Amino acid sequence: MASFDDRLDDAINRMMAGQDVSESDELRDLLAPARQLLETPVPAPPQRTARLRMNAALAAQRRRGLWGWLGLSGLPGLRPRRLIPAMALVATIVVLLLSNFALPGQWLYPVKQGTEAVMFLFRRTPAAQAAYYVQLADRRLTEMERLTATGRPVPARTLAQFQQAWAEAASIPGVDPQSLQRSAFEQSRRLQDLLPALPTDLQNQAKDALDALLRLAGVDFLTPTPTPTPTAALTSTPAPGVTPSPTPTPPQQGPPPESSPAHTMTPTPVVTVTSVFSAPTSTPTPTSADSAPPTPGASPAPSPSPDLPPFPTPTPASTPTPTRTPTPTPTATPHPSETPHETETPEPTPTSSSTPAPTPTRTPHPSHTPEPSHTPTPTPTRTPTRTHTPRATHTPEPTETAEPTETPHPTETPDDDKTKTPEPTHTPKPSETPDNDSASVIFFMLMA
Amino acid sequence: MQILLLALQASLREQSGRASSPDDAALVKRARKLDDEAWRIIFERHYPRLYSYIYYRVGDASVAEDLCGELFEKAVKNIHRFKSRDGGLAGWLTRIAQNLTYDYYRRRKARPSDPLELNESWLSGGDDPDRSLLNRESTDYLRRALQKLTPEQRDVILLRFIAQMRTSEVASIMGKTPGAIKALQHRALAALRREMEALGYHGLI
Incomplete structure (x- = not known):
């Protein structure tokens, strides 16, 4: 049942619509004044002035500019003056987004690099910074891929920036080694695929970069390019210890390495490890050379090395055996010189002769210690067997060294040595010798 | 006589249309694009009652006409702010008229409750x-x-x-x-x- 107010309102509505209203007594008293109101004459409104003003307002609105012309003046907030900052912001965002796809040589590329530099500022932790460097390297690699895919020249600067990014990433301490290794491996594969497409003048640089990446990833044997210094070392060293008899190598390398002969001796093993990271560091190893002369006995070591775990024996003992170790270490540049010595060492006399050259180096026994350090950091896992073994043997057989001189042919001895090699479980040492070099530290962590 | 007058008023009301007629939304849409025809329709549909309302509020035909002109100027400038929940186009326009009369009284430093001094020439x-x-x-x-x-x-x-x-x-x-x-x-x-x-x-x- 409708209330009285509702019925009154309904009656008024019907009255306003011109309909006949049957009034009940209760409504009549109220509908009378309502009818009076509705019958009140409505003033004839003079419309002219009001209409003119409305038309003028319409014309003014249309003149308000572009938005009015576009029919957008009615949209809320669409006022050109208000839109300027918004449009500038949108334009900036668009440019920044587009710059992400810019390639070297394009006008947006500097914007891209600027943005990268700014974004780096937001990376506070070393881990985040390292991750960002890896990301930057990935970007450079992608750029090179896109450039080669479209037949455009790859600027050397891009490749240099790629290398630089990795160098920075590897130099930051406290980085998650696994992720770094994974990224390095992944990018190394991409770089390897990209290699043939790169211009010839960049090939060497790219190979260097690839080599470094593989070393970072812990896959140094996959390196395609023999060119880099390490390879040279490899060849030399392996010859002696690894496969056949080192004899061949020694002669070849003998001469050139002579300058730093001492190294040849023991160092070789150590070098291998270190080389993986930084070739330069390896050089110090020479010190161990001292023992080298006695190496004759070492010759046997080579064979054992493979089976044995890494043993970075202390300086003293190491000296002798070093020669074999060389085999594994090949990578190290310095080795070359050493290898030769070794060969010599086999011959009793050589010791003496060799000693002269190496001796100088040995004296620095202290330096010896450093060598071991190299070894550990780099490729503890891989090299260990080779390099260390030799040393181990050394220690035990120092005496032999004397005798060995005759043994000239290390090859024979090897068998015996092998057995010995196991003994030299001194391995611990290597670990101690942590490198100051940050890169080597990272590797050590990786290995761990 | 009275019947004739009632019929006249009814036709006038019908002609002016109702505030919330269904095509108000379409009218507003066109009005936002400053469509002349849409504004003409809005003017003809709402002007008479808005004028009466203002006239009864201010009691002067010339003032009412002036305020009505101002009302439609404001409507043109602010049509983009119109929202259908504002009581329809009629309600929105009436609220503008109400504000204009308040402003008028404020300018005159008089209160809206002051006795109306109707200019009765039209009577x-x-x-x-x-x-x-x-x-x-x-x-x-x-x-x-x-x-x-x-x-x-x-x-x-x-x-x-x-x-x-x-x-x-x-x-x-x-x-x-x-x-x-x-x-x-x-x-x-x-x-x-x-x-x-x-x-x-x-x-x-």
């Missing part, structure tokens, strides 16, 4: 002396009785019967519920009748 009734007399008499009583009402009662009477708005539209403008407006309307009519009788008007049947 002449043309050549019909009877109609003219009727208009004068009833309008005079009505005007004086309206002054005796409370501002809310006067507002509801003006919006409902002079501006001829629906209860829901009045409710939207006055910020009340339709139920409250119906009750207020009831009280306002009762008060108006009482005041007119008190003034000695016996024409209410």
Whole structure:
């Protein structure tokens, strides 16, 4: 049942619509004044002035500019003056987004690099910074891929920036080694695929970069390019210890390495490890050379090395055996010189002769210690067997060294040595010798 | 005579259209694009009752016309702010009219409740002396009785019967519920009748 107010309102509505209203007594008293109101004459409104003003307002609105012309003046907030900052912001965002796809040589590329530099500022932790460097390297690699895919020249600067990014990433301490290794491996594969497409003048640089990446990833044997210094070392060293008899190598390398002969001796093993990271560091190893002369006995070591775990024996003992170790270490540049010595060492006399050259180096026994350090950091896992073994043997057989001189042919001895090699479980040492070099530290962590 | 007058008013109302007619939304859409035709329709549909409303509020035809001009200027400039929940286009326009009358009184430093001083030239009734007399008499009583009402009662009477708005539209403008407006309307009519009788008007049947 409708209330009285509702019925009154309904009656008024019907009255306003011109309909006949049957009034009940209760409504009549109220509908009378309502009818009076509705019958009140409505003033004839003079419309002219009001209409003119409305038309003028319409014309003014249309003149308000572009938005009015576009029919957008009615949209809320669409006022050109208000839109300027918004449009500038949108334009900036668009440019920044587009710059992400810019390639070297394009006008947006500097914007891209600027943005990268700014974004780096937001990376506070070393881990985040390292991750960002890896990301930057990935970007450079992608750029090179896109450039080669479209037949455009790859600027050397891009490749240099790629290398630089990795160098920075590897130099930051406290980085998650696994992720770094994974990224390095992944990018190394991409770089390897990209290699043939790169211009010839960049090939060497790219190979260097690839080599470094593989070393970072812990896959140094996959390196395609023999060119880099390490390879040279490899060849030399392996010859002696690894496969056949080192004899061949020694002669070849003998001469050139002579300058730093001492190294040849023991160092070789150590070098291998270190080389993986930084070739330069390896050089110090020479010190161990001292023992080298006695190496004759070492010759046997080579064979054992493979089976044995890494043993970075202390300086003293190491000296002798070093020669074999060389085999594994090949990578190290310095080795070359050493290898030769070794060969010599086999011959009793050589010791003496060799000693002269190496001796100088040995004296620095202290330096010896450093060598071991190299070894550990780099490729503890891989090299260990080779390099260390030799040393181990050394220690035990120092005496032999004397005798060995005759043994000239290390090859024979090897068998015996092998057995010995196991003994030299001194391995611990290597670990101690942590490198100051940050890169080597990272590797050590990786290995761990 | 009276029947003729009623028929005339009914046709006038029909012509001016209702505030919330279904095509208001389409009209607003076109009006936002500054469509001349849309604005012409809006003007013709709403101007008469808006003018009456303002006239009864300010009591001067020339002022009412001036305020109406200002009202449509504002409407053109602010049509982009119109929202359908504002009580429809009629309600939105009436609220502008209400604000304009408040501003007018503020400028005059007078209150809206001041007695209306109607310019009654339009009540002449043309050549019909009877109609003219009727208009004068009833309008005079009505005007004086309206002054005796409370501002809310006067507002509801003006919006409902002079501006001829629906209860829901009045409710939207006055910020009340339709139920409250119906009750207020009831009280306002009762008060108006009482005041007119008190003034000695016996024409209410």
